Amino acid sequence: MAYAQPQVLSGFYSTSFNKVNSRINQSKQIQVCMETQRGRRSMMSNHSTIKVPHVLTVAGSDSGAGAGIQADLKACAARGVFCSTVITAVTAQNTVGVQGVDIVSDDFVAKQLKSVLSDMQVDVVKTGMLPSSGVVKILHQCLREFPVQALVVDPVMVSTSGDVLAGPSILTGFREELLPMADIVTPNLKEASALLGGLKVETVSDMHSAAKLLHDMGPRNVLVKGGDLPDSLDAVDIFFDGEDFYELRSSRLKTRNTHGTGCTLASCIAAELAKGSSMLEAVKAAKCFIETALDYSKDIVIGNGPQGPFDHLLRLKRNIHNSWKQDRFNPNDLLLYAVTDSRMNRKWGRSISDAVKAAIEGGATIVQLREKDIETWDFLEAAKSCLQICRYHGVPLLINDRIDIALACDADGVHLGQSDMPSRVARTILGPEKIIGVSCKTPEQAQQAWIDGADYIGCGGIYPTNTKENNRTVGLDGLKAVCLASNLPVVAIGGIGISNASPVMAIDAPNLKGVAVVSALFDRECVLTETRKLHSVLVEATTKTK
Numbered sequence: 001m002a003y004a005q006p007q008v009l010s011g012f013y014s015t016s017f018n019k020v021n022s023r024i025n026q027s028k029q030i031q032v033c034m035e036t037q038r039g040r041r042s043m044m045s046n047h048s049t050i051k052v053p054h055v056l057t058v059a060g061s062d063s064g065a066g067a068g069i070q071a072d073l074k075a076c077a078a079r080g081v082f083c084s085t086v087i088t089a090v091t092a093q094n095t096v097g098v099q100g101v102d103i104v105s106d107d108f109v110a111k112q113l114k115s116v117l118s119d120m121q122v123d124v125v126k127t128g129m130l131p132s133s134g135v136v137k138i139l140h141q142c143l144r145e146f147p148v149q150a151l152v153v154d155p156v157m158v159s160t161s162g163d164v165l166a167g168p169s170i171l172t173g174f175r176e177e178l179l180p181m182a183d184i185v186t187p188n189l190k191e192a193s194a195l196l197g198g199l200k201v202e203t204v205s206d207m208h209s210a211a212k213l214l215h216d217m218g219p220r221n222v223l224v225k226g227g228d229l230p231d232s233l234d235a236v237d238i239f240f241d242g243e244d245f246y247e248l249r250s251s252r253l254k255t256r257n258t259h260g261t262g263c264t265l266a267s268c269i270a271a272e273l274a275k276g277s278s279m280l281e282a283v284k285a286a287k288c289f290i291e292t293a294l295d296y297s298k299d300i301v302i303g304n305g306p307q308g309p310f311d312h313l314l315r316l317k318r319n320i321h322n323s324w325k326q327d328r329f330n331p332n333d334l335l336l337y338a339v340t341d342s343r344m345n346r347k348w349g350r351s352i353s354d355a356v357k358a359a360i361e362g363g364a365t366i367v368q369l370r371e372k373d374i375e376t377w378d379f380l381e382a383a384k385s386c387l388q389i390c391r392y393h394g395v396p397l398l399i400n401d402r403i404d405i406a407l408a409c410d411a412d413g414v415h416l417g418q419s420d421m422p423s424r425v426a427r428t429i430l431g432p433e434k435i436i437g438v439s440c441k442t443p444e445q446a447q448q449a450w451i452d453g454a455d456y457i458g459c460g461g462i463y464p465t466n467t468k469e470n471n472r473t474v475g476l477d478g479l480k481a482v483c484l485a486s487n488l489p490v491v492a493i494g495g496i497g498i499s500n501a502s503p504v505m506a507i508d509a510p511n512l513k514g515v516a517v518v519s520a521l522f523d524r525e526c527v528l529t530e531t532r533k534l535h536s537v538l539v540e541a542t543t544k545t546k
C-alpha cells in the first residue's frame with residue numbers, strides 16, 4: 001500500500017499546539033483556562049482553587065517498580081502531573097522476569113474506577129495491563145459514564161522479559177471496545193501484530209501499514225513503537241494521525257535498563273495531554289523524556305537480571321556520586337577555589353575540562369565554571385564533562401551566573417554577583433540542596449546574603465586584577481569587614497596568587513575559609529604545578545593560623 005511521504009522527526013521539535021479533541025469528552029464540564037504567574041496553563045474552578053492536571057492509570061502493579069503502575073506514577077510525577085491508580089493485577093516481578101500474577105477481580109477493578117472517576121476530575125485515562133476482557137468491558141462502561149478528555153491505550157500483552165500479561169481473549173475487547181474510543185494506541189511490534197491478527201510487522205514499511213490498519217479500528221492516533229526492530233541503528237517509531245505519518249527517530253542507547261519504557265512513554269503522553277499539549281507534541285515530549293531518562297540511567301545497576309529499571313526522576317546517581325558529601329556543603333571546600341576562564345585556557349591551548357582536571361589534581365577543593373564568552377551549548381557540554389571529573393574526585397562544581405546551565409547539568413550550585421539573579425530567587429529555583437555563593441563587597445551585602453539563603457560569600461577584589469574589568473578593590477580591610485558582618489563562610493578573590501595568599505589567610509577572621517583564583521592557575525603554562533604550589537601555601541597558612 002502506498003502512503004503519504006512520512007515526515008521525519010528526531011530529537012525535540014516545537015510544533016504548534018492543536019487542541020486535543022476527544023470523542024469521549026462531550027459531556028465534560030467547561031472550565032476556565034487562565035494564565036498563572038509563571039505563564040503555565042492551569043485550570044481553575046470558579047472557587048479559585050487550582051485544578052491540577054490529572055492522569056488516571058489503569059494497569060498492573062510491578063513489584064520491581066520498573067514498569068506498570070509504579071512506572072506510571074513516577075513518569076507522571078516527573079512530568080508534574082497528578083496520577084491516580086486503578087490496579088488490575090499484582091505481579092511478582094523483578095529484573096529477571098515475572099514470577100507470578102494475581103489478577104484483581106472485575107468487580108474490584110470496577111469499584112476502584114468508580115471511586116476515582118466519580119470523585120476526582122481526571123483529565124486523561126491511560127491503560128496498561130488489562131488482564132481480562134471483563135476489565136475492558138468495565139472500563140468501556142465507566143468511561144461512558146464518566147467521560148474524560150483523552151484515552152491513551154498502551155496495549156500491554158507481553159512483558160519485556162517475554163512473559164504473557166494478557167491472553168488472546170483480550171484482543172476482541174481491544175478491537176471492539178477500547179480502540180474505537182482511544183485517542184492514541186501505542187503498540188510495540190508484537191502488540192501491533194497481535195492486534196492485527198498476526199500480521200507480520202517487522203520493518204519500517206510494515207509499521208506504516210500496521211499504523212494505517214490500526215487507525216482503521218478507530219483510535220484517532222497510532223504510535224507503532226519500533227524499539228524491537230532488528231538491525232536498526234536508530235530507534236524508529238511511526239506516528240500516524242489519520243492523515244500524516246511521522247517517523248520519530250532517536251539514537252539507540254546501549255543499556256540494559258529499559259524495563260518500563262512502554263508504560264513510561266504512554267504515561268508521559270497522557271501527562272502531556274493532561275497539561276494541554278497536542279497529540280504530536282505530547283508524543284515528542286514523551287520520547288524526549290524517555291531518551292533523557294535512559295541516557296541518565298544507562299549505567300545504574302538495580303537487580304541481577306537482564307533488564308533493569310531506569311531512573312524516572314534523574315536523581316539516583318546523585319546519591320551514589322555525592323556520597324562523599326556528608327553535608328550538602330562543607331565550608332572547608334572553599335580552601336582552594338579554582339575559577340575557570342575560557343579566554344586564558346584557549347590562550348594556553350587547553351580545553352576547559354583539561355584545565356579543571358589539572359586544577360583538581362593539583363589540589364583545588366572546589367571549582368567554578370566562569371565562562372563569559374562561550375555559547376550556551378558549549379557551556380553546557382563543558383559543564384557536563386567537568387561535572388563528571390568533579391564528581392569522580394568528590395569536588396563540588398559551581399556555575400558562574402547561569403542558573404539554567406547549573407540546572408541543566410545538575411551542577412552542585414551557582415555563584416552569583418550583586419547584579420545577577422538575586423540569591424533568594426535563585427534559592428526558590430534551585431531548591432534547598434544546591435550551593436549558592438554571592439559576591440559581597442560591603443558588610444550590608446554580607447548581611448543580606450545570609451538573609452537571602454546564600455551558603456557562602458565571595459569577597460573581592462582583594463588586590464587589583466586584570467581578570468575582571470572595572471572591579472573595585474576592597475583590600476584586606478574590606479575583606480575583614482565583610483567577614484565580621486556575617487557568619488557565612490567567606491572566600492577571598494581578586495589578584496590573589498602564590499606570592500600574596502598568606503597575608504590574606506592571616507587576617508583574623510575564623511569564617512575566612514580560603515581563596516578563589518583565576519589567573520594564578522589558568523593564565524599559566526602548567527595548571528597542575530601552579531595549583532600544587534598554591535595548595536601548599538594555603539595548607540601552611542591555615543596551619544599557622546590554627
Ligand SMILES: Cc1ncc(COP(=O)(O)OP(=O)(O)O)c(N)n1
Binds near residue numbers: 368415418458459493
Ligand atoms: C568565588 C567568587 N567570588 C566572586 C565572584 C565574582 O562574581 P560576580 O560579582 O558575579 O562577577 P563575575 O564573576 O560574574 O564577573 C566569583 N565569580 N566567584
Ligand SMILES: Cc1ncsc1CCOP(=O)(O)O
Binds near residue numbers: 462465471520
Ligand atoms: C571574578 C572576580 N571577582 C572579583 S575579582 C575577580 C577576578 C579574579 O581573577 P584573578 O584571580 O585572576 O584576579
Ligand SMILES: [Mg+2]
Binds near residue numbers: 400401415416417420
Ligand atoms: Mg556574576
